[in-house]
Amino acid sequence: MSRIGNWLAAPVAAVLVALCLAPLAVLFAYSFFQVDFVTISTDPTLKNYARIAGSATYRALIGHAFLSGAVVVAITALIGYPVAWFIARRGGVRKSALLTLLLVPLYTGDMVRIFAWRVILGAEGVLNRLFLWLGLIDQPLQVLLFSPVASHLVLVYNYLPFMVIGLWLGFEALDERLTEAARDLGAPAREVFRRVTLPLTLPGLIAGGMMVFVLVVGDHLTPQLLGGASGVTVISAINDLFGTAFDWPLGSAIACTLLATLGLCCALAAFALSRTELGRSLAAGEA
Amino acid sequence: MFRASALAASWTLLIFAFMYFPVAVILIFSLNDSEIIAFPLQGLTLRWYESVVSDGRLGGGFATTLMVAFPAAILSTFLGALAALALTRYEMKMKLKLVFAILLLLPFLIPKLILAVAQLILLSELGVARNLVTVTLGQVIVILPFTTLVVASVLVRIDRRLEEAAVDLGASAWSVFRRVTLPLMRNGLVAAMFIAFVLSSSEVVLTTFLSGRAQPLSLLVASDFRFAISPALNALAVLIVTGNIALVLVGEAIRRRSERGTG
Numbered sequence: 001m002s003r004i005g006n007w008l009a010a011p012v013a014a015v016l017v018a019l020c021l022a023p024l025a026v027l028f029a030y031s032f033f034q035v036d037f038v039t040i041s042t043d044p045t046l047k048n049y050a051r052i053a054g055s056a057t058y059r060a061l062i063g064h065a066f067l068s069g070a071v072v073v074a075i076t077a078l079i080g081y082p083v084a085w086f087i088a089r090r091g092g093v094r095k096s097a098l099l100t101l102l103l104v105p106l107y108t109g110d111m112v113r114i115f116a117w118r119v120i121l122g123a124e125g126v127l128n129r130l131f132l133w134l135g136l137i138d139q140p141l142q143v144l145l146f147s148p149v150a151s152h153l154v155l156v157y158n159y160l161p162f163m164v165i166g167l168w169l170g171f172e173a174l175d176e177r178l179t180e181a182a183r184d185l186g187a188p189a190r191e192v193f194r195r196v197t198l199p200l201t202l203p204g205l206i207a208g209g210m211m212v213f214v215l216v217v218g219d220h221l222t223p224q225l226l227g228g229a230s231g232v233t234v235i236s237a238i239n240d241l242f243g244t245a246f247d248w249p250l251g252s253a254i255a256c257t258l259l260a261t262l263g264l265c266c267a268l269a270a271f272a273l274s275r276t277e278l279g280r281s282l283a284a285g286e287a
Numbered sequence: 288m289f290r291a292s293a294l295a296a297s298w299t300l301l302i303f304a305f306m307y308f309p310v311a312v313i314l315i316f317s318l319n320d321s322e323i324i325a326f327p328l329q330g331l332t333l334r335w336y337e338s339v340v341s342d343g344r345l346g347g348g349f350a351t352t353l354m355v356a357f358p359a360a361i362l363s364t365f366l367g368a369l370a371a372l373a374l375t376r377y378e379m380k381m382k383l384k385l386v387f388a389i390l391l392l393l394p395f396l397i398p399k400l401i402l403a404v405a406q407l408i409l410l411s412e413l414g415v416a417r418n419l420v421t422v423t424l425g426q427v428i429v430i431l432p433f434t435t436l437v438v439a440s441v442l443v444r445i446d447r448r449l450e451e452a453a454v455d456l457g458a459s460a461w462s463v464f465r466r467v468t469l470p471l472m473r474n475g476l477v478a479a480m481f482i483a484f485v486l487s488s489s490e491v492v493l494t495t496f497l498s499g500r501a502q503p504l505s506l507l508v509a510s511d512f513r514f515a516i517s518p519a520l521n522a523l524a525v526l527i528v529t530g531n532i533a534l535v536l537v538g539e540a541i542r543r544r545s546e547r548g549t550g
Contacts, residue, residue, distance in 0.1 A: 003377075003378060003379065004377040004378075004460065005372075005373040005374075005376070005377035005378055005379035005384075006373075006379055006383070008369045008370075008372050008373040008377060009369070009370065009373035009374075009379065009383075009387050011366070011369060012366050012369050012370045012373070012387075012391070012431075013387060013390060015366060015427075015428070015431075016390050016391065016393070016394070016428065016431075019406070019424055019425070019427070019428040020390075020393055020394050020397075020402065020428050021390075021393075022409060023402065023405035023406045023408065023409040024397075024402075024405050026405065026408050026409045026412060027401070027404070027405040027408055030408055079298075079302060080302075082294070082295045082298045082299065083295075083298065083299045083302050085295055086292075086295040086296060086298070086299040087299070089292075096543070098299075100536075100539055101303060101306075102303070102306070104532055104535060104536070105306045105307065105310070107482070107485050107486075107489075107531045107532060107534075107535045108310065108489075108527075108528045108531055108532070109488075109489030109491075109505070109527060109528075109531060110489065110491050110492075111489070111491055111505065111508055111509045111512045111513075112313075112489070112508075112512070112524045112527050112528055113309060114512065115313075115512035115516075115520065115524055116309035116310065116312060116313045116524060117309055118512075118516060119309075119312060119313060119316065119324055119516055119521065120308075120309060120312055122516060124323075124324070124325075124516070125324070125516075126312055126316070126324060126325065126326070129323075129324075129325035129326065130325070130326050133325070133326055133327070157305070157306070157309075160302070160306070161306075189291065214396050214398075217398065218397070218398025218399060218400070218401070219398075220398070220399065220400045220492055221491065221492065225513060235398055235400050235401075238400060238401065238404065239400055239404075242404045242407065248404075248408065251404065252404075252408070255401045255404065255405070258398070258401070259397065259398075259401065262396075262398075266396065
């Protein structure tokens with residue numbers, strides 16, 4: 001009778017272990033193997049990790065992935081804040097309608113979204129032809145597609161809803177009277193945001209930011225299909241090592257390095273989150 | 288104050304326009320009577336849709352997609368329901384619950400490509416051939432966080448007093464579940480299944496690595512969408528988007544109905 005929860009969770013946990021943790025464990029083991037002509041030698045070695053540490057290319061790829069993640073987090077946070085605030089202040093039906101409308105584009109599918117953006121941004125695309133027709137430009141703008149600009153634009157498009165959901169949850173937990181009090185006491189709008197709204201919605205920002213960050217770092221299709229020469233990412237490097245280059249051990253080692261650094265970032269974010277919760281409960285205790 | 292509100296309203300409108308802009312563009316040009324995808328528009332036609340519907344290759348891919356998406360939706364909804372019940376309904380040690388929740392989130396947070404290659408290595412180590420079963424199982428694990436969330440969102444709204452009343456009247460735990468909880472969460476299960484179906488049918492990365500020789504629709508259109516641009520592909524994209532959005536909205540409507548029923 002008691003602890004029915006454990007019995008319900010057990011089969012789900014078993015499936016997760018079999019289909020997620022076990023593959024990752026094998027991936028981790030493979031990162032210590034090496035390719036010997038056409039076979040894979042299972043003598044444990046640290047050579048793959050030494051190669052990653054010694055290679056400026058792989059270090060730069062991982063650095064780029066994290067930079068992309070940070071840039072997209074910053075942009076989505078900036079443009080998402082007013083949207084989340086607006087949605088949080090609507091009532092009942094309107095609020096749920098806005099949230100549904102926000103999430104629906106997530107279900108159009110990766111390939112369709114990428115295709116649509118290629119139609120819009122291509123050299124022969126809608127925007128270029130529109131600008132040519134309007135006489136704004138003489139030559140198609142090449143920078144619109146197959147560039148870092150294109151891939152980051154679409155990364156923002158892909159993951160903005162996750163940021164807005166995080167921020168919206170933050171605003172739902174925010175007591176509107178606190179910002180009113182700050183305004184009544186004469187704080188200008190910027191100070192109200194900086195000293196009341198931002199600290200109190202920080203948990204939402206951290207949660208949304210963490211989701212966007214890991215999703216951007218892990219995105220394979222968007223940079224590859226829209227980024228052009230800049231589309232070589234750490235994820236596409238792993239893809240190549242498992243495909244054409246056929247060096248599974250090195251690919252596994254890069255994947256494990258990336259997962260470890262991502263895990264560290266998530267742990268830091270979780271720690272920051274626990275600190276804000278603590279701060280909030282302390283503030284509530286004082287009040 | 289009013290000005291800030293008006294600003295936020297117009298900004299929100301702008302952002303929503305941005306979110307729907309790509310869909311609007313492919314919709315407009317799928318109906319445009321011209322080979323060239325450009326303004327000015329040349330008049331209305333349905334010929335692009337006709338060419339998609341008469342493409343037999345896509346029909347075969349669609350059948351393969353259904354063979355993966357139905358089992359994936361049923362299995363991920365079943366497991367998601369178990370997980371959601373464990374997390375919201377029945378007692379579990381707090382620490383165990385936290386570990387379980389993190390474990391559930393893991394497939395969502397890990398880059399899909401890394402999960403796919405990890406599963407690929409495991410399959411090759413076990414000597415298992417890749418087929419529709421392996422791709423279904425691979426998809427179930429990445430869909431599971433979503434179905435859990437949908438079912439849990441319905442469960443947290445069910446009035447606990449209804450279950451307590453049943454217990455007070457002498458019902459066993461099983462009969463409380465079967466006669467009170469299950470009927471109240473049924474809409475959540477249906478909604479989760481719709482969303483799981485959509486997620487499964489449009490999944491590309493895992494499908495590429497795990498499907499073997501089988502070619503579901505998502506892979507067929509992936510190679511089309513990757514290299515070509517044409518009004519017929521616009522029409523195909525619109526059909527996919529319409530199908531997906533319709534399923535998600537029907538699922539949402541069903542989930543909402545349960546909210547009203549218990550609210």
